[in-house]
Amino acid sequence: MIETKQVVIKILQSIRDQAEEIEDYYKKKDYMSSRRFTSIIREIDAALCSVEKEIKREGV
Numbered sequence: 033m034i035e036t037k038q039v040v041i042k043i044l045q046s047i048r049d050q051a052e053e054i055e056d057y058y059k060k061k062d063y064m065s066s067r068r069f070t071s072i073i074r075e076i077d078a079a080l081c082s083v084e085k086e087i088k089r090e091g092v
Contacts, residue, residue, distance in 0.1 A: 037083050048076045
């Protein structure tokens with residue numbers, strides 16, 4: 033189960049990195065779209081934190 037969560041963390045981190053790149057692009061073009069990606073990044077950060085806490089609880 034821990035291995036699955038570690039894979040989930042890697043996937044979420046990858047998605048977050050891509051969302052940051054898109055956010056940076058839109059900061060130059062369209063402020064409102066940039067804000068949307070900022071919101072998405074916050075949600076991804078919350079998901080990452082949740083999975084990391086579960087892994088710590090399981091003892092890794």
